[in-house]
Amino acid sequence: MASVATVSSLPNALQEEVGLPPQAAGARQPPPYKPRCVNCGLKHKPGKGSYPAEMLACHNCGKTGHLCKMCRSNGKQVAATEEMEASGIIIAATRNVERQPFIWVKVSIGNNERKSAKIQVVPDTGAQVCVAGPGLLAALNIIKTSLVNRGNLKDVANVSLKPIGSFTCCIQNGSRTTTQEIYILETATRCYVSLQACKDLGLVHADFPHQSPVVAPTTADVGNATSESADYLLARPDTVPLTPLEENVPQLEAWLLRHFSGSTFNTDRSPLPVMEGKPHSIHLLPDAKPYACHTPASVPRHWEAKVKKQLDEDIRKGILEPVPVGEVTEWCARMVVVAKKSGQPRRTVDYQKLNAACKRETHHTRTPFDLVSGIPRHTYKTTSDAHWGFHQVELQEDSKRLTTFITPWGRYRYRRTPMGHCAAPDAYTRRFDEDIEDIQRKFKCVDDTLLFDNSVEEAFWHTYDFLETCARKGVTLKPEKFKFCRRQVDFVGFHVGWDAFKPTEERLAAIRNFDMPAEPSLTDIRSWHGFVNQLAPFLATAPIMEPFRELLKKPQGKKVYWDENLKEKFRQAKDVICKLAKEGLSFYDKDRPTVVVTDWSKVGIGFVVLQQHCSCHLKEAPFCCKSGWRLALCGSRHLTSAEAGYAPVEGEALAVAWCLRKARLFLLGCPNLIVITDHRPLVKLLGDRELKDIANPRLFGLKEKTLHYRFQIKYLPGKRNSAADFLSRYPALCAPPDATDEEDANDMEGAMAAATVAALNCDDCIVLDSTTVVQAPAEDPEYQLLIAKVTAGDWHPHRAQELVCLRHFYGVRDRLAVSQGLVTYTYGQGSVRLVIPIALRKHVPENLHAGHQGLDGMLRRARQTVYWPGMEGDLQHHRDTYRVAGNSTFSERSYIKQAVVCNAPVFPKMGRPAPESISTDGGTNLTSEEMSNFLERWGVERRVSSAHFPQSNGRAEVAVKSAKRLLRANTGGGGSLHTDKVSVALLQYLNTPLRGVKKSPAQLTMGRQLRDGVPAHQQHYKVDSHWRGALRARERESVRQQGVWVERQGATRTLPPLMLGTQVWVQNQETKVWDRRGVVMETLPHRQYRRHLRAVRGSSHPTQPPPPNLILHSTRSRPTHTEATGRRQRRVKQPAWMSDYIAGTQ
The missing domain is CATH 3.30.420.10 (Ribonuclease H-like superfamily/Ribonuclease H)
Structure with a gap:
């Protein structure tokens, strides 16, 4: 314990030498003592136990008590007490322990949790046994007396090593475990595992040191990859390792990189960790058709070895796997190799066919400007970038076969989400967002993340929580892209500063170095504006772009006008744009x-x-x-x-x-x-x-x-x-x-501009008939050549030998004829159509479109009357380019009572029965109380559809829409409808054949076409024979019904006489109102009654007056027998409307 305390108080230089992070600049330092120590090189109080290197070992000679820089040994020797591993590899490793490769494993004895620990071990493929130092005994709570004495060991130099003892334990690396006997040596500082242990733990392949083919990781390995990342996490520190000052930010960044080097920043793991969440599934459209390539794309000879190595590396990482033998794949793409900027090969897979047949798992990502503009001012920013982003999302088992691609070395398929798939960004960003949703004060765009904080200490703990969450969720970050607690960072294409943000130098360099071709095309101009558009929020004050506005419009030819003046403007624009963008915008x-x-x-x-x-x-x-x-x-x-x-x-x-x-x-x-x-x-x-x-x-x-x-x-x-x-x-x-601005501008016009613009147009129109068409060919030499060619019939056997102006008619030459100086076109049993000269072809679409019945209606009418090569395309062009200035988007007022009055006589009119149900769109005039009572009286059920839903009553809505368009487009000055344009439009509407009927309203009602503004052959004005027969049948039926009516009205009715005592109503001869009652007192001759009453009628209900609107006949004397009188019968003759045109004979 004393040695640990001594190491923690080492100065920065000494701590850095032994592999510990340096202390903060303001940390307490040991007082300087003289003289300089010959063992550690520092100034401290002399005496044993007073210098910190007393318990440390020299990396040069292996002896304890001094550091390697103060070593007085001539040669670089290795102490025999440290070489207990019997491996020549470890001799170099002991020179600098921090540089040795190590992994984190779990060592345990039985099921006792008290005797288990996570330690760092060094794989030693040259060792036959596992060796560790006494520190492992303390970690596992093992006393030395419990060790088993296993004899001596020898190193590579055949020097005997005396271990303290050994014990048997279980070593676990992810999902792999092995049982090994570990020998304890007094002078060992690390744990070294043997070759057999490395094989059991999956650190080397089973045939090591022999070369082995690349084998994809098992499913269990991939599934446990995420848990391995969490296993490699170190303990969370209680305090910030260094004083949280801005000058210590580089040291804190290095500490975080070392602390998470085995988990979040470990980019060399195999297989790659799997992000937490449900595996990604590829969803196909219902009508998707499989597509498979059976031949691979060629790989350049010099790249073959590198590309094959990349494939093997992806198999080792668990990204790819070979397609099993015997499996038939319906979907198979092709691998394509392209060059990176560095000249190295890059593998891509062409998933265009698969993307076209897939549905997206849509997940929204905010725009870069939206993210950057929301960063608070005066905050410390930390940025990170994910490593192998898409490849850390596991792919569902049944979706793997859809990602199959073919290479010169066979077929492969993805086990992780592939790059290039349309749904990959959505799948990755959603899982990443859900994994870090608990992290506050962050902005994330796909795989780039930015954290912002107000202090260094707050930034440290905030970043630590983020890195720890990434490790637990299986997210790997690139250590070279990690920037901690900076005032200025680059994020999603913007340089984010302390007070403002602006585009990065890379984006400005792309504009500065944009090279316009000597003869640019429209694509080049659009590419240039695409670059500039990325800087739109910074460049609203760029009038220098004004000269390039016209270039955005589609030119008449393939080239864009480009002269020396525009070249100079282009150069100036690049300089001004870069200058304006550098100024940046302040944070909001x-x-x-x-x-x-x-x-x-x-x-x-x-x-x-x-x-x-x-x-x-x-x-x-x-x-x-x-x-x-x-x-x-x-x-x-x-x-x-x-x-x-x-x-x-x-x-x-x-x-x-x-x-x-x-x-x-x-x-x-x-x-x-x-x-x-x-x-x-x-x-x-x-x-x-x-x-x-x-x-x-x-x-x-x-x-x-x-x-x-x-x-x-x-x-x-x-x-x-x-x-x-x-x-x-x-x-x-x-x-x-943009499109929204255009739509708003059109909405502003509305009905106000529609009628106004139409009224400003000329009220006159050009009405075309056969006479006009006959006069036009006189000034059209091409039409005269066509007449001569059709009359003579001497067409050349090959189209290429025909005159250029007549080649358009070559394909229909058998359908052309000449009649009355005009060329006609007839196909099959169709009607005779006039071939229109070139001078009149621009007027025919105008008259055809006057009725505003859509392109389909224009074509139906044109196919009955006129023809010229390319007619349908010309009509389509006229329809697409024609525009009425505004459309009325306002609903009209609802007149409720008028609706009832108009609908009331409809039901009984002409003997029609009342309907059982009526459909409405929910308008107030049709759902009012008055209309409801009216329909209830007639027993009509009302069905209300959604308001403004034309599908519920499609034909009526279309008819109303057509009438509105017809009148709006042809309104005269002052809103007048008495113009020639309105007449032509109405005639055109009547002559256009109805969809599905193939007859126009004029043909259905009058049996022939009406003369309108479109020239037509004379046969169109003849009355149809079938319609004429139907007309005569209707005439005969009308005569028969007229006779019945005459017979019915041929005589007056005889009323029954009134008896004495009958109660009657008497009509007032002045007011004509039946407001007097009486009783018949006396019957007089000649159907007269007492007091000579007139217009008296009996009532079966004497107490009720007759209805006011009931008309009663007078009871004055009438002749008993009269002759049958009535209207004189009319003579049947042809209606006058059938004589408005005298048809000629042929």
Whole structure:
């Protein structure tokens, strides 16, 4: 015990020599004594027992009592008392014990927990027995008298060694155990295990020292890999090993690396530890089709040995395993070898087919900027990087066969999650997140982790808990990437400092060294903007990117315009971008007052987010002092085509709304938020003005978007708002309007712009008919050549020999004919179609699309009437490029009573029965009390579907949508519908064949097509023979029903006479109301009654008056016998609407 106390008080230099960590700079040192000791070289009090090296052994000669630097021995000898292991290898090992390879094992005697301990042992493949020092006896609570005397041992020099004794124990290494006899030597300082013990513990293969083929670890080895990491953990210290000062951080980092070298930072274990959690399973899509490669990719000759060695190493680590003999694999990828930056080979597996057939286990990872911007200021940061991340996640047994890949040396498959699989990042990040979820004050992105603390001592214990948790969960970290308690670190592509963060030098170097080709393509320009876009939060003030904006648009050719001016601009842009990005952004502090400054211009919108770091009053914010407000975020973008036409007040409101949404990560829920604008009307508009007082629908929508934020808006003149004004006038191209911005801009337009833009268009349209088509070929030489070719029929036998302008018609030459100066197209039993000249082809799609019945409706109509090569593609292009300026997204008002009035006569009309059920979309006009009572009276059951759910009543919804589009796109000035465009659209709607019916509404109702704006052959205007026969049948039925009606109405009805005493109602001849009652007192001749009453009718219920709306006939005298009278029958003739067009004959 005395020696232990002496070692703990050694000075730093001596402790470092014997392998102990040096003490802190402020630790207590022994007082200097003179003279200098000849045994240890230090100054201390002379005398035996007063110098710390008294009990230490020399590494040079092996004797105790002095250190090797003070050794006076001439040659390097090894004491016979230390060479008890009978191994020449140990002679070198005793020179520096700290450099010897060792492992942690558990040594136990029987099942007695008191006689077990975890110790470090040195594998010695040259030793025949196991040897240890007396310290092992104390660890196992064994007394020397209980040892068995086993005789003498000899070392490699045949020198006899006298052990104290020996005992038998059990040595455990993970899942492997062995029973060995350990000899105790008085001078031994370490425990050395023999060759047989190394084989039993799996440290060497069974055929050692002979070469053995690589064998994959067993399943038991892989399953116990995680528990081995926990077994290698050392005891937790009670205090920080060194004084927790910033100057001792390097020593503390080295201590942590040594302390966890056998567990968390041990990257040489075989097999690799398995992360805690459920094994990863690969899920295939239901319709996945297996894909297998049966031939491997070639490996360069000079890389073959290296690649094979990598495969064997992965098998040893438990990552791969050979496919068993006889197993048929449905899925098999191909291994591809590529070169690293260093020139060494890198193995990859092409899992594209497997990834396309797999489902992801989605797990969200926050963006790097989101993580870095949340790090508090003035904190110490610790970073780490995982080693073999994906390969530490075990793969489920039935998923291993899916990862099979073929190599020149055969087939292999993964036992761990493979890199390159689409679900691997999700599986790994979720398990890693769950493993360290109890660790506080951390940010993690995939396999990179950052811890932040306020002091060195707090950082030490925080880091210790993290490393210990990683060891217990089976996570291995790279020791070379471990950085402890630093003020500045690199994390996920950002350089995180003490007060701010900025891009790393590597990212800036990538932009600085970007080499644009002499003749760049659109891909090169996009790659350049991709690099710049990574620095978007830092580069909103980069107007130098303005010259490159037009280059983002798709050019007419394959090349991009690039001259010397753009080359110079490109060089300047790289310099400015790197300079701006180096300035960085300050960390966002949620407790500090925040100011947002916005601005709008005709070019773009911009904003800056500032935070207060001074003690000035907020009244002057944010320009109270030069350095009091620091930049936390900035941004800008160009305006969309719709936003460019906004009024100033609308544009400024748009800038505020977009800024709040773009910076919502910092601003949503902020209690101390101030918005600065240079447009004074916004102060009231976005301040306390209520929504009901805002008439402008665009401002109404923008005001609605700001209601989620709590802020105070202030006015600042534009001359002082230089930052945001600069951003709006020179927005960065790296931040173009995204899809959400486009959608918001379109929503702002709404129905207000739809009818307005349509009204600004010309009300006239070009109506095409056969006459127009006949006149067009006169100015079209190509059409004239086509007429001559079709008339003569002298087509060349080969298409390549035909005229270039007529080659498009070569494939349909057998279907062409000439009629009345026009070329017609007929296929099979189809209708005759006109071939349209080139000059008129741009007008036909406009008229076909006038009805707004979609591409399918346009094609159905066109295939009946017109033809030209590439017609369907032209119609598709017209449909895709046509756009109505805005779509109405507002629901119309519900008129409940009008709905009841309109639906009431529908049921009994024309003898139709009342329906049993009716389906509605839940509108208030159909679910009101009035409508409910109406349906209840008629016994109709109502079924309500989800609101605005068109699938429940698809055809009706489509019809309403089509009518809206038709009218919206053809509205005239002032909202008038009396225009030629509306007429053409309605005619086009009537002439378009219905889906599934192959007949248009005009054909169903009139038996023929109507003349509209699309030219058609004359046969389309003839009445269909079947429809004409049906019309005559309907006419005959109408005549028959007319005769029945005449017979029924041919004579008056004879009413029964009134008897005396009959109670009757009498009609008032002035008011025409049946409000008088009486009794028949006297019957007079000619059906007359007393007092000459007129219009009297008997009632079976004398106490109830007749209904007010009941019309009763008068009972005045009528002739007893009259002739049958009625309307004169009409002469049947052809309707006038059938004579609007005189069809010619052929």
